[in-house]
Amino acid sequence: MVKIGLEVHGYLKTKEKLFCRCKASSENTRPNINICPVCLGLPGAKPMLPNKEALKKTLQVAAMLNSKINTLQNNKKLIWQRKHYNWPDLPKGYQDTMSGSYSIPVAEQGEFLGIEITEMHLEEDPAAWNPETGTIDYNRSGHPLIEIVTEPEFTSSEQVINWIKQLLLALSYIKAVKKAAGIKVDVNVSTHGERVEIKNMNSLANIKQAIEYEIKRQNKEKIIKRETRRYDSRKQKTQPMREKEQAADYRFIPDPDLPVIKVQNKLANKLKSHLPETPQEKLIKIIKKHKIKERQAKILISNLEIAEFFEKICEKVDAKIASKWVLVELLRILNYNKTTLDQVDIKPEHFIELIKLVQTKKITELKAKQILNKFIPKSFKPTANGQETIKATAEIQNIVDKVLKKNKKAVADYLEGKQSALNFLIGQVMRESNRRADYKTTREIILGELGK
Secondary structure: OOEEEEEEEEEEOOOEOOOOOOEOOOOOOOOOOOOOHHHHOOOOOOOOOOOHHHHHHHHHHHHHOOOEEOOHHHOOOEOOEEEEOOOOOOOOOEEEEOOOOOOOOOEEEEEEOOEEEEEEEEEEOOOEEOOOOOOEEHHHOOOEEEEEEEOOOEOOHHHHHHHHHHHHHHHHHOOOEOOOOOEEEEEEEEOOOOOEEEEEEOOHHHHHHHHHHHHHHHHHOOOOOOEEEEEEOOOOEEEEEEEOOOHHHHOOEEOOOOOOEOOOHHHHHHHHHOOOOOHHHHHHHHHHHHOOOHHHHHHHHOOHHHHHHHHHHOOOOOHHHHHHHHHHHHHHHHHHOOOOHHHOEOOHHHHHHHHHHHHOOOOOHHHHHHHHHOOOOEOOOOOOOOOOOEOOHHHHHHHHHHHHHHOHHHHHHHHOOOOHHHHHHHHHHHHHOOOOEOHHHHHHHHHHHHOO
């Protein structure tokens, strides 16, 4: 029987690292610029007090996952432990973590989408070691990580991937984890023998392929030994790294340089009562309140920034019109520019004004789309000045006459029954008028001329 358990690591959304004041950022930066003696593990360097915001974010995640938070009122104290192992990415020779022998996790006994959460804890991230080049980037060293450990209740790669996707979506709603930094997942797989751990995978595709390969490998072998493996995406197979360590191999000891953490019941209860909507709650609310189709609502709630932006637009614009402009046009320009809403500055009020210019027929829809293209990276107050819709029949007639003379082949194609030629001619009028000609009037005049 296939049993799969996960250890999901997420980068907590904090400005500073866990034990120093270095910037907690490793994505899109030059190697080894956010570093100091503490996160480099230099001799004599002592850690600063743990990042309070990192602990708070961890408690928020625990509350979201319906976990039992270990508080002082339950006679639980959280102790930092040194987890020793010899690896190039670990400058101190140990990792500070709230896991390990005799440790008390931040929270335990949780549940998410039918899968039990064994525990979750806070720890520091190692550096990034590239085994191919031998280089090490310490920007990541000391970044606060949350680790979410599940029971081995998954039975397939598809189930794992769907669960992780929903977990990441839920985490984005409480804004606890950095989306851009990605995740690291360790997967434990067993079929008929010892469990095998596959370390440090950071893409859903690799996780799926590694699980499927490992299940096939284990089913072929009679004896499965307990070990740690890595997934080689080029060869699409797992490879041995080392024999799986037991807890004793890490020589866990309390870190004498770090204080015991005492979580008050009051804080835990406050965080539980102030959790934002879950994706499922927002889905139901959007469908009921704005009367849009479930398929559209699911696209909206798949990104918190888009969902909140849509709700703001609906305060001033009909939901059906808002959904068209947000789901089609806004996503179009974001995808074209390979960016996301949280990385640009598009103000809802500017977006609303643009839609209303179309609704009042001050500008054409095509002109509005052209203006929207310029909202990246920063929106501005749209105006109809110099861009007003051309409604005068005589003015549009002049443009049509000019277009028909220049495009005799398209005229002939239409007369031969090619309907696509009509759209081409309308497009040419829009081009000549700088997208200002009224569409309905333009179509009527062209059809009238072609019918003569």
